[in-house]
Amino acid sequence: MTLPNSTYARLLALRTGLRHFERWSAKQARAAGLTPAQHQLLLAIRGHQGEERPTIGEVADYLFLRHHSTVELVDRAEAAGLVERQRSLTDHRVVRLSLTAEGEARLEALSALHLEELERLELDLPRAWDGLAPTQRHHGFPGEPVGAGGRRGIAVARVYDKDRPEGTGVLVDRLWPRGLSKAEAPFELWVKELAPSAGLRKWYGHRPERFEEFSRRYRDELDSEASSGALERLDDARRSSPLVLMTATGDLEHSGALVLKKVLEAR
Numbered sequence: 001m002t003l004p005n006s007t008y009a010r011l012l013a014l015r016t017g018l019r020h021f022e023r024w025s026a027k028q029a030r031a032a033g034l035t036p037a038q039h040q041l042l043l044a045i046r047g048h049q050g051e052e053r054p055t056i057g058e059v060a061d062y063l064f065l066r067h068h069s070t071v072e073l074v075d076r077a078e079a080a081g082l083v084e085r086q087r088s089l090t091d092h093r094v095v096r097l098s099l100t101a102e103g104e105a106r107l108e109a110l111s112a113l114h115l116e117e118l119e120r121l122e123l124d125l126p127r128a129w130d131g132l133a134p135t136q137r138h139h140g141f142p143g144e145p146v147g148a149g150g151r152r153g154i155a156v157a158r159v160y161d162k163d164r165p166e167g168t169g170v171l172v173d174r175l176w177p178r179g180l181s182k183a184e185a186p187f188e189l190w191v192k193e194l195a196p197s198a199g200l201r202k203w204y205g206h207r208p209e210r211f212e213e214f215s216r217r218y219r220d221e222l223d224s225e226a227s228s229g230a231l232e233r234l235d236d237a238r239r240s241s242p243l244v245l246m247t248a249t250g251d252l253e254h255s256g257a258l259v260l261k262k263v264l265e266a267r
Contacts, residue, residue, distance in 0.1 A: 025114065028113055040063055042082060045098065052089060082103035083099060152238050154245060158250070168243055169246050170191060172192075214256075245260055
């Protein structure tokens with residue numbers, strides 16, 4: 001496929017605009033007495049959507065950092081009086097993060113500056129992408145041609161996505177997504193018996209370098225007798241409607257849902 005010259009020009013303009021904005025943002029953070037990383041941390045904590053404040057693991061996902069790096073960042077921010085750790089209201093074994101009054105004040109001031117700058121730049125990412133070659137946001141799109149045995153397509157999407165493919169939504173996580181009420185659930189089925197075991201999930205820890213081994217171990221679990229009945233139910237469901245395997249995991253590229261999709265497609 002040959003892309004038009006205008007596509008490359010738009011991509012260049014977008015990337016250049018983003019780099020200018022990132023440099024400007026880092027300068028404003030330092031002027032406010034924060035490092036750029038601390039600014040991102042405060043925003044990740046304050047911007048988290050859920051009934052409770054985020055855990056360190058959830059913040060690590062937002063920041064694309066490893067767990068130990070996020071812990072070090074939180075430690076420094078806590079020592080600076082910007083962040084505090086609190087026990088979860090529902091599970092006292094879980095530690096959650098919140099901003100101190102000082103952290104709230106600094107983030108609010110910086111956010112106001114950023115909104116003004118975004119308005120000045122008219123940096124509208126959805127519009128900036130409009131007209132470029134289509135990108136695949138989800139893994140697989142229902143509505144594909146019907147395959148062998150009359151089975152329809154399978155997609156993978158996040159439960160928090162506003163724009164997901166059409167089809168029967170199936171939650172494939174073992175735990176109910178945080179911050180999501182049952183009335184708002186964008187899925188019709190929940191097959192938690194097909195989710196990775198607690199031990200495997202804990203070992204994996206959403207570390208991309210372990211994904212290959214995680215996939216192998218997870219496939220072994222799905223190949224067990226305990227999983228056969230649920231897999232057959234999903235096979236049957238695919239004959240009447242495309243499936244959308246849904247997960248709360250932020251990284252679809254390294255998710256159990258993607259592994260399950262490939263297993264189902266190979267059946």
